[in-house]
Amino acid sequence: MTAQEFPGKGPRKERKENADKRRRQLLDATLRSVERNGLAKTTLATVANEAGLSQGVAVFYYKSKNGLLMAALEDLYLQYENHWRKALVSSGDTPKERLLALTDADFDESICNRASLSIWFAFWGEQNFTPQYASITQRFDNNRTEAIEKVCQELFPTEDRAKAQELSRWIDTLTDGYWQRMHLFPESCSREMAIKGARDFIERMLEPFPEHN
Structure with missing residues (x-):
């Protein structure tokens, strides 16, 4: 996982914009995964892959598959x-x-x-x-x-x-x-x-x- 994937140090507005962008990526990727794989086979890994992010980012923002x-x-x-x-x-x-x-x-x-x-x-x-x-x-x-x-x-x-x-x-x-x-x-x-x-x-x-x- 890269440092850029987490809202680290930097201006507060920039951190919020980055966090909003990541959440948007993950939500859109979740819906694509559900369409392709169904709910049962949608996992944090399939969502992260769809979003082009690491699985750790999905866990950071949504904690679990059910939360996502x-x-x-x-x-x-x-x-x-x-x-x-x-x-x-x-x-x-x-x-x-x-x-x-x-x-x-x-x-x-x-x-x-x-x-x-x-x-x-x-x-x-x-x-x-x-x-x-x-x-x-x-x-x-x-x-x-x-x-x-x-x-x-x-x-x-x-x-x-x-x-x-x-x-x-x-x-x-x-x-x-x-x-x-x-x-x-x-x-x-x-x-x-x-x-x-x-x-x-x-x-x-x-x-x-x-x-x-």
């Missing part, structure tokens, strides 16, 4: 949440436009692609055995569920909250289902098909309400 994987999953969710929040902020003024923006964001190529789907499903498949993964997933999923519920409540302001919750669950189930089909059957389920299917569902749900058409 938890950080990588949280980072994956942060990227996803930042993406859908940005889409929501930049959407149109009506609740319908905001709802369509949220569902479209789920299928953006930067978020939903073959590599990222492999990583998502690798982590989700281990949640029953690793409660820490489930805890991270629940925290971020709750944020998105609340955002969808809020938009659905704006669609039906005179209805009780149960209607908004029901519609938001349907949308979550639909988009999750398309992610699964795109992951397992990419030859028969394209991104365009998923976007159209989600949009068609929302349009049909809102057909009885002319104020949203």
Whole structure:
């Protein structure tokens, strides 16, 4: 291990920048390793090799394989949440436009692609055995569920909250289902098909309400 791999003496800002760079390298390398090797065969060694760093650097920053994987999953969710929040902020003024923006964001190529789907499903498949993964997933999923519920409540302001919750669950189930089909059957389920299917569902749900058409 070289001296440059650890935040040694030097200006504090430079040390922080170097540490942030190393963490970014390790997190990106972890996700690449999970995609290529799966969770079981991802190790501190495979991650260090992907990052072009020594294994000691991975241990220095994340202590263990589990600590590294938890950080990588949280980072994956942060990227996803930042993406859908940005889409929501930049959407149109009506609740319908905001709802369509949220569902479209789920299928953006930067978020939903073959590599990222492999990583998502690798982590989700281990949640029953690793409660820490489930805890991270629940925290971020709750944020998105609340955002969808809020938009659905704006669609039906005179209805009780149960209607908004029901519609938001349907949308979550639909988009999750398309992610699964795109992951397992990419030859028969394209991104365009998923976007159209989600949009068609929302349009049909809102057909009885002319104020949203």
